[in-house]
Amino acid sequence: MRAATVRDGKVVVEEHPDPTPGAGECLVRVMAAGLNGADILQVAGRYPAPSGSPKLIPGMEIAGEVLSRGRGAKRFARGERVMAIVGGGGQAELAVVHERQLMPVPDNLGWAEAGGCPEVFATAYDALFTQGELTMGERLLVHGGAGGVGTAAIQLGRHAGAQVTATVRNPKLRDEVARFGATVIAPEDFVARGPYDVILELVGAENLKGNLESLATEGRIAVIGVGAGAKAPINLLVLMAKRGRIHGSMLRGRPLEEKAEVARLVERHVLPQLGAGTIQVPVAATFPLDRVADAYARFANGGKLGKIVVTMDEPGD
Amino acid sequence: MRAATVRDGKVVVEEHPDPTPGAGECLVRVMAAGLNGADILQVAGRYPAPSGSPKLIPGMEIAGEVLSRGRGAKRFARGERVMAIVGGGGQAELAVVHERQLMPVPDNLGWAEAGGCPEVFATAYDALFTQGELTMGERLLVHGGAGGVGTAAIQLGRHAGAQVTATVRNPKLRDEVARFGATVIAPEDFVARGPYDVILELVGAENLKGNLESLATEGRIAVIGVGAGAKAPINLLVLMAKRGRIHGSMLRGRPLEEKAEVARLVERHVLPQLGAGTIQVPVAATFPLDRVADAYARFANGGKLGKIVVTMDEPGD
Numbered sequence: 001m002r003a004a005t006v007r008d009g010k011v012v013v014e015e016h017p018d019p020t021p022g023a024g025e026c027l028v029r030v031m032a033a034g035l036n037g038a039d040i041l042q043v044a045g046r047y048p049a050p051s052g053s054p055k056l057i058p059g060m061e062i063a064g065e066v067l068s069r070g071r072g073a074k075r076f077a078r079g080e081r082v083m084a085i086v087g088g089g090g091q092a093e094l095a096v097v098h099e100r101q102l103m104p105v106p107d108n109l110g111w112a113e114a115g116g117c118p119e120v121f122a123t124a125y126d127a128l129f130t131q132g133e134l135t136m137g138e139r140l141l142v143h144g145g146a147g148g149v150g151t152a153a154i155q156l157g158r159h160a161g162a163q164v165t166a167t168v169r170n171p172k173l174r175d176e177v178a179r180f181g182a183t184v185i186a187p188e189d190f191v192a193r194g195p196y197d198v199i200l201e202l203v204g205a206e207n208l209k210g211n212l213e214s215l216a217t218e219g220r221i222a223v224i225g226v227g228a229g230a231k232a233p234i235n236l237l238v239l240m241a242k243r244g245r246i247h248g249s250m251l252r253g254r255p256l257e258e259k260a261e262v263a264r265l266v267e268r269h270v271l272p273q274l275g276a277g278t279i280q281v282p283v284a285a286t287f288p289l290d291r292v293a294d295a296y297a298r299f300a301n302g303g304k305l306g307k308i309v310v311t312m313d314e315p316g317d
Numbered sequence: 318m319r320a321a322t323v324r325d326g327k328v329v330v331e332e333h334p335d336p337t338p339g340a341g342e343c344l345v346r347v348m349a350a351g352l353n354g355a356d357i358l359q360v361a362g363r364y365p366a367p368s369g370s371p372k373l374i375p376g377m378e379i380a381g382e383v384l385s386r387g388r389g390a391k392r393f394a395r396g397e398r399v400m401a402i403v404g405g406g407g408q409a410e411l412a413v414v415h416e417r418q419l420m421p422v423p424d425n426l427g428w429a430e431a432g433g434c435p436e437v438f439a440t441a442y443d444a445l446f447t448q449g450e451l452t453m454g455e456r457l458l459v460h461g462g463a464g465g466v467g468t469a470a471i472q473l474g475r476h477a478g479a480q481v482t483a484t485v486r487n488p489k490l491r492d493e494v495a496r497f498g499a500t501v502i503a504p505e506d507f508v509a510r511g512p513y514d515v516i517l518e519l520v521g522a523e524n525l526k527g528n529l530e531s532l533a534t535e536g537r538i539a540v541i542g543v544g545a546g547a548k549a550p551i552n553l554l555v556l557m558a559k560r561g562r563i564h565g566s567m568l569r570g571r572p573l574e575e576k577a578e579v580a581r582l583v584e585r586h587v588l589p590q591l592g593a594g595t596i597q598v599p600v601a602a603t604f605p606l607d608r609v610a611d612a613y614a615r616f617a618n619g620g621k622l623g624k625i626v627v628t629m630d631e632p633g634d
Contacts, residue, residue: 205551205553208551224557230555233548233550233551234550235548236522236549236565239565241570242565245448245562245564247560248558248559248560249557254560
């Protein structure tokens, strides 16, 4: 099979042996695979793949068709449309995934949307609800509202009955992000527009002081990204006085049972909305596998609304 | 009534008008009132009493007898032995407390023990279980294991089936603290002796780096005291990689309904152990109200095992 491959800090396309499914696993013909910040870090050598995952092939989420099943695998039949978070190796023509990590793809989702869906919606769902315990009527702040996780979080927050505020740096994207259901503000205004019961932090530690300052009593800060910097000073007395809490989390590196649990939560709580079209997966651009390097360059440029997705040739092309 | 009173950064004894109980409140003849770190901060002018509490009279916990009841108060009869966390004003001959904040005093507890019990056990219970979700078999680290909250936390952790490690700075106290059920270590050894599922931080921010380093995957840090410093740098990527969380909390300043909820939890989960004598309230020293300044000096000196308690004259003395 052909696959995106990390070589000397760059991403190229190379031939690899076809993988074979083990017990409980499915071999998936990948049709689309979204890009995520972790892929960029992995290509730069700053974020090694978890043990047991392909080391050289990036890609943390896929959508495609079940080609064959390993011993005991029975949740999905051959030919069924599936999508999943994977530990790596997603940006390839074939991928092997445990059936407990797979989710069905709603009929109304195209391949690019499906390929850009699992990672961001699972990440946002886990951060907002499992970690942050966001509930109806609460005030949610989403930092970086225009990105894949940001647009997912805004929609999930709104559908759960929260009042959503989102920061968007690029003024050109603010109207579009507002359509997902958020009050959109410039990043420098977020403290003044608080307080917030839940803050989704996916930008960096530079926001920590402002996050604490604008946190409501018993508020929760869910940190799921620190691309702009991981280290900052913290005043624990402020956290005590607000009786607040700070969660850190990432999906990658979790054991199979926890990834499967997240997949079940997304199936139960998010897929119905995606299937009904009330929640969308915004795709900023798609690139065929041959142009995967361009996809990474586009991702790194930023200023996009939603996902960058790598698409594979249709079978028989 | 006579009461400890904050005057120019010192604590003296002065006459005050007797308080009268309002609806749902009891007037309590205080027999003993424990000292806590917050009292020291309040006397120093660094921790104002919450609104609605006596401004000049320190004291966050009391034990005594119900003298009279306001309209509608019926949980306790006149003469019953009660104890409670109060927002302030505890180190006085009389105190008015809402009956939902009061707890019964187990028969086997003396006045000094009862007066030194509510704040530390409620604080430790809330931090370990409500915030930290400590459960059987987990590894608990208690920073400052020789103090009032520390000895309470060690005993609660052990009775809940946790494996408890406690830091104690004073080598002379280590054997006594170990008897409460902890593996006692020097503060500088705590990182090497990890990992820990729950860390109770009541010393200061200086421990934050080591706490994160020695935190287990999905571990929780409960910050309930920062006497040795509130500010420190934090690396949020470490918190993400461990999928950890940091809670800040304090009991003071919570509304009545939340304080009452904590009192119900202590009644249900801690009083049976105190009543059976399987959990103790270690009292390091008692001082009569006239010598309250000495009590504060003794508290500030540190190096004590358990509580410093101010005792009032027996009625009729």
